Every structure is written in structure tokens, then in C-alpha cells.
Amino acid sequence: MKVARQLTFWIVVVSLAVVVACGGKKPPVARPMPPPPPSNPTTSSRPPAPPQPVSEPTIVPPEPVPEDAISSASLDDLNKNSPLKPVFYELDSSELGPESLKTLDENAAVLKRYATWVVTVEGHCDERGTAEYNLALGERRALAARAYLVSLGIAADRMRTVSYGKEFPFEPGNTEAAFSVNRRAHFVITAK
Amino acid sequence: MTKFILTSALAAAVVAWPSAQQPPSQPPPQQPSEIEFTISGEGRAPRLAIPDFIAVSPDAETAAIAKTIGQVLWDDLDFEREFTFIPRDVYSTIPRATSFDDVPFDRWRELNADGLIVGTVRKTGTAIRVEMRLYDVRTRRAAFSRQYDGTAANPRLFAHTISDEIHKSQRALNGVARSKLTFDSDRDGERMSGLMQNRNIKEIYISDYDGENQRRVTVGKTLNIAPRWSPDGRSIAYTSYRRGGANIFISNIFQGTLDEVTKGDKVGENWLPAWSPDGTRVAFSSTRDGNPEIYVANRDGSNVRRITNHPSIDITPTWSPTGTQIAFTSDRSGTPQIYVVGSDGLNVSKRSSDGYCDRPTWSPAPYNEIAYSSRSGPGFDIRVIDLATGQSTALTNGEGTNESPAYSPNGRHIVFTSTRAGKVQVFTMARDGKNVRQVTRTGNNEKPDWSR
Numbered sequence: 001m002k003v004a005r006q007l008t009f010w011i012v013v014v015s016l017a018v019v020v021a022c023g024g025k026k027p028p029v030a031r032p033m034p035p036p037p038p039s040n041p042t043t044s045s046r047p048p049a050p051p052q053p054v055s056e057p058t059i060v061p062p063e064p065v066p067e068d069a070i071s072s073a074s075l076d077d078l079n080k081n082s083p084l085k086p087v088f089y090e091l092d093s094s095e096l097g098p099e100s101l102k103t104l105d106e107n108a109a110v111l112k113r114y115a116t117w118v119v120t121v122e123g124h125c126d127e128r129g130t131a132e133y134n135l136a137l138g139e140r141r142a143l144a145a146r147a148y149l150v151s152l153g154i155a156a157d158r159m160r161t162v163s164y165g166k167e168f169p170f171e172p173g174n175t176e177a178a179f180s181v182n183r184r185a186h187f188v189i190t191a192k
Numbered sequence: 193m194t195k196f197i198l199t200s201a202l203a204a205a206v207v208a209w210p211s212a213q214q215p216p217s218q219p220p221p222q223q224p225s226e227i228e229f230t231i232s233g234e235g236r237a238p239r240l241a242i243p244d245f246i247a248v249s250p251d252a253e254t255a256a257i258a259k260t261i262g263q264v265l266w267d268d269l270d271f272e273r274e275f276t277f278i279p280r281d282v283y284s285t286i287p288r289a290t291s292f293d294d295v296p297f298d299r300w301r302e303l304n305a306d307g308l309i310v311g312t313v314r315k316t317g318t319a320i321r322v323e324m325r326l327y328d329v330r331t332r333r334a335a336f337s338r339q340y341d342g343t344a345a346n347p348r349l350f351a352h353t354i355s356d357e358i359h360k361s362q363r364a365l366n367g368v369a370r371s372k373l374t375f376d377s378d379r380d381g382e383r384m385s386g387l388m389q390n391r392n393i394k395e396i397y398i399s400d401y402d403g404e405n406q407r408r409v410t411v412g413k414t415l416n417i418a419p420r421w422s423p424d425g426r427s428i429a430y431t432s433y434r435r436g437g438a439n440i441f442i443s444n445i446f447q448g449t450l451d452e453v454t455k456g457d458k459v460g461e462n463w464l465p466a467w468s469p470d471g472t473r474v475a476f477s478s479t480r481d482g483n484p485e486i487y488v489a490n491r492d493g494s495n496v497r498r499i500t501n502h503p504s505i506d507i508t509p510t511w512s513p514t515g516t517q518i519a520f521t522s523d524r525s526g527t528p529q530i531y532v533v534g535s536d537g538l539n540v541s542k543r544s545s546d547g548y549c550d551r552p553t554w555s556p557a558p559y560n561e562i563a564y565s566s567r568s569g570p571g572f573d574i575r576v577i578d579l580a581t582g583q584s585t586a587l588t589n590g591e592g593t594n595e596s597p598a599y600s601p602n603g604r605h606i607v608f609t610s611t612r613a614g615k616v617q618v619f620t621m622a623r624d625g626k627n628v629r630q631v632t633r634t635g636n637n638e639k640p641d642w643s644r
């Protein structure tokens with residue numbers, strides 16, 4: 001914070017100097033900021049110039065993250081079109097393939113950006129497994145996804161898991177297309 | 193014992209549903225004092241004739257009740273395949289009896305009937321009285337006679353009671369006509385409230401063994417699944433998500449009360465309860481120690497003991513008839529297989545060798561076998577392992593996908609689910625895979641159990 005304030009101060013000083021040097025006729029042109037001068041600018045032997053009478057810079061409160069569509073949405077709307085994408089599994093498996101890891105990397109970025117979100121990781125299975133064993137397999141899938149997110153730095157206590165086995169299929173029907181989307185870890189945002 | 197079951201079963205029929213009241217007691221049946229004997233089929237199954245019961249009271253309700261009792265009795269007796277029957281279409285050629293005194297025995301004898309069941313129904317105030325006799329057609333003597341008083345609300349219960357008593361008397365068999373089924377169903381199309389509105393909830397239902405009198409017994413607005421009858425037939429243990437995660441609940445369906453077997457923050461997920469044969473304990477799978485293991489607790493949730501200890505999945509417990517062993521599903525070998533462990537947690541052994549096996553259900557005595565779901569191609573079939581020989585036999589053969597077997601109390605039948613008729617429906621079959629009957633027809637109906 002202190003460094004940031006010093007930085008702001010020096011930026012103001014340098015900007016003013018540039019304006020003075022250009023005769024003040026041209027409108028200021030936006031351009032990349034020069035790097036801030038070193039903290040000890042008195043590299044020359046000259047004594048420092050007396051401080052110029054500059055007006056005190058107004059202290060601007062830190063700009064809030066602008067309300068974006070995501071952070072302003074209700075939980076219901078969020079979950080309908082969730083920024084947290086489901087990850088999918090192979091038959092009888094809870095292993096995370098390359099696609100799933102990539103999805104989870106993206107989900108981790110979202111969870112870091114919205115650091116107050118609490119989510120439930122649901123494990124789901126397709127009807128090619130039995131109803132009973134699928135309850136445990138779904139849990140294993142949810143835990144696999146959660147463990148990877150924890151390894152990326154997401155706090156474990158933000159992610160509870162639940163398994164629904166094959167009780168809540170996302171796609172009805174008994175095609176491989178339906179099965180493959182029903183084998184998933186599904187993210188539900190429960191608090192924000 | 194029979195008297196107790198009869199009284200409570202008849203009384204249950206008058207209970208307004210769902211009711212928190214104790215069922216009022218009914219007068220016990222009065223038994224004629226004549227000596228009973230067994231009707232013989234002379235080397236083959238006895239051939240019975242069951243004409244409609246005789247309505248002694250002249251009103252239409254009594255006539256309807258009399259017809260129902262005769263027809264349901266036929267179905268109940270047919271279910272155990274201990275008798276054969278004179279076809280109904282020839283009954284119209286026989287003069288109808290109006291009482292026990294004008295039974296045309298000679299005509300039934302011409303049709304080669306060994307036994308003839310004659311019954312009467314009369315109104316007695318608000319109740320009805322049913323009298324029945326099973327005659328030996330050759331000697332014209334009553335081999336078995338009973339008289340029942342009860343409510344007219346559920347005439348089928350008279351037939352179920354008569355059937356069970358005839359099987360007991362004539363065949364030394366514990367019939368299942370008064371047993372009940374339970375299963376979970378999404379038939380009401382109700383949706384989960386809150387964040388997941390596009391999901392159908394499931395609730396617990398019960399029905400008679402033949403699928404009649406289907407009734408819902410939970411109001412959870414959530415997933416209530418995998419119900420199991422307590423051995424006394426008065427409670428149902430099941431898996432419920434009403435607390436968010438999965439937990440074990442017990443509904444005492446005649447008291448209207450609910451017990452939580454697993455509760456608190458530290459118990460993990462809890463699935464698939466199974467009653468010990470004496471009804472005092474419940475086995476279930478829980479993740480409370482990190483991964484799914486089998487546990488046993490008292491039915492009030494106290495005295496939790498861990499039975500299995502393995503980092504893989506252990507789930508779906510079922511008790512041996514004596515309560516000394518528990519079978520369960522584990523994928524410790526790489527795929528789900530059936531294992532047996534002592535109820536003290538010792539002596540784990542693998543009992544199945546198919547590719548993928550689940551939902552073991554231990555048969556009642558005298559059969560020593562475990563029925564289970566086995567993957568066969570894209571779906572599942574019901575198979576049975578003979579525990580003495582290790583032999584496995586298929587009971588279904590790819591008629592849809594077939595799952596979740598459970599035995600009838602006498603071990604002669606299996607209830608299971610199948611997609612052979614479209615959605616997932618409950619069916620029953622004989623333990624040899626024959627005599628398949630569809631029990632449910634609305635919605636998806638799954639994970640059935642059969643009362644003791």
C-alpha cells in the first residue's frame with residue numbers, strides 16, 4: 001500500500017514535468033507510463049530542486065471490481081449458465097483426463113476470482129453402472145475433482161461433495177452420447 | 193403367531209392412511225373344531241377350483257367383494273405354483289352354489305377337481321364376515337375351514353389371509369400373500385426445490401406383494417431411495433438427501449415418526465441400510481472415515497462399529513439369515529464384486545467372479561444363495577450364487593436391464609427392476625426366473641425390497 005502511494009506520487013510528478021516540458025499547448029497524449037524513477041532520484045550531484053507547489057493529489061478509494069454479469073447474477077441464474085464447467089469421466093472410472101484437468105484449471109481460476117463462492121461438487125454416473133455402486137462411484141468422482149482443485153490452491157472448505165449416483169441423469173436416453181454427459185462432476189454454487 | 197399376524201394384518205386395512213393412530217384390534221377368527229387334512233393330487237399338484245365367493249347379503253357391494261375375494265385368492269394361490277387350477281372359462285357351465293349346502297360336487301368331480309374352495313360373504317353391521325371351506329371333492333369333506341370378520345375396506349386382505357393359511361395347512365408353506373413390497377419412485381413428477389429445479393425427486397412407496405394398494409410413505413421433496421423393510425414390517429430404513437448429503441433414516445410408517453440413524457457433521461455420506469435379521473441393528477456404508485466402508489449401528493444410531501477396512505469402495509451390505517455374516521459389494525479387486533465378511537469384521541472372502549457385480553441380497557433359509565446384479569453386455573442381469581458350490585446362475589437373460597434383486601420372505605421369489613417394459617419398473621419372478629410379473633407401471637420405480 002505504501003509503495004503504491006509512492007508510486008502514484010512519482011507518477012504525478014513525472015506527468016507534470018512532461019506537461020511543463022512540452023509547453024503545455026498540446027493536449028496530453030495517453031501513452032505508456034515510464035517506469036517510476038528509482039526511489040533515490042539524487043544520482044546527480046546537484047542539490048535537489050525545491051519542491052514545486054503541487055496540489056495535494058486527491059486520494060481515490062481503491063476502485064471496486066466493476067459489477068460484472070457474473071457477480072451480479074442470482075445463484076439460480078448463475079447455476080443455470082454456470083461459469084464453472086462440469087468435468088466428464090470414462091465408464092466405471094473416476095480418473096481425470098487431460099480435458100477434465102483443463103476444465104478444472106479454468107474452474108480454479110473462476111473460484112480464485114470469486115473468492116467468496118462456496119460450491120458443491122456433485123458426482124454423477126450413467127445408467128451403465130448399477131444404482132447402488134454408482135452412489136459410491138459418484139462420490140469418488142466428486143472427490144477426484146475436488147482434490148485437484150485443492151491442489152491448485154482452492155480452499156477445501158469451499159467445496160463440499162455429494163454423490164447422486166445415477167439418480168439425476170442430465171440427459172435421458174440410453175445412447176453413448178447421453179451416457180457420456182451423465183458421467184460427470186457437476187458444480188453448483190451454493191453461496192457467493 | 194398366525195393369529196397375531198392375521199389380527200394385525202386385518203386391522204391394518206382399516207387404518208386411514210397415513211395415520212398416526214394405533215390400528216384398532218379386530219376379533220380373532222373363529223375356528224371350527226373339525227380335524228384338518230391335506231388334499232392330494234395323487235402324484236401331481238392338486239387341481240383346485242375357485243368359483244367366485246357367494247354373496248349372502250343381497251347388496252351390490254357384497255357381491256363385488258365376493259367376486260374380488262375369489263379372484264384374488266386364485267392369483268394368490270397361483271403365485272406359489274403349489275396347485276393347478278380348473279380353468280375359469282368352464283365355471284359358467286357349473287350351477288352356482290348359493291350356500292355350503294348346495295355345492296354341485298359331482299359336476300366339479302367331472303372336471304377332475306381335487307379340491308374346491310367355496311366361500312360366503314355377508315354383511316355384519318359395518319363389517320363383513322367371510323366363511324370359506326376347502327373341500328375334498330371326492331369325499332365331499334371340508335379339509336380346511338375358516339371364518340373371518342373384518343372391514344370391507346380391503347377385501348383383498350381376506351383373500352391374502354385365506355391363501356396364506358391354505359398354503360400353510362395344505363403345503364406346509366409360508367405364503368407371501370400378505371407380504372409387502374417397497375421401492376423408490378419418481379412417479380409424481382415433483383421437482384427438487386432450490387438450486388436444482390430440473391431434477392425429479394424420488395419418494396418411498398409401498399405396495400402389496402402383487403402391486404396393489406401402492407402408497408407413498410415419505411414426503412421429503414428430495415431424494416429418498418433404496419428402502420428396506422424392518423423384519424417386523426412396521427418400519428422402513430432408507431437413504432435420504434433431506435439434510436443435503438446422503439443419510440440413513442427410518443420411517444415408522446404406522447406411527448408417522450421418523451428416526452435419524454446417521455446425523456451430525458462428522459458422519460460423511462451414508463448409504464443403503466440393511467436390517468439385521470432381529471431388527472435391532474442396521475448395516476450401511478459410510479464415508480465417515482474417508483472412504484466408503486461397511487458399518488453396523490443400533491437402529492437408534494448408537495454403538496457404530498466398523499466392519500470393513502479397505503481403501504476401495506465397500507457398499508451395499510446384506511445380512512445372512514442368522515445375522516453372523518454380511519455380504520457387500522467391493523471394488524478392491526478392480527471391479528465391483530460380491531464379498532462376505534463375518535459381522536465381527538473377520539474373514540473377508542470374495543464370492544463372485546463375473547465382470548461387475550452389485551446389490552447382493554442374501555436369501556432366507558433354507559436356500560443358501562445370494563442374488564445380485566451382474567453386468568452382461570450393455571446392461572445387467574439378475575444372477576444367483578449358490579454359496580455351497582460357488583455356482584452362479586442367470587435368472588434373467590437380457591430382457592432389458594435388470595437390477596436390484598431382493599428375496600421374498602419364503603425365499604421362493606425375487607423382486608427386481610427391469611427396463612423390459614420401457615422405464616425402470618418393479619417386477620417379481622420365481623427363484624428359478626419363471627413366472628415374471630410386472631408390479632409397477634407409472635414413472636420409474638427402483639431399488640425394491642420385500643417385507644419379511
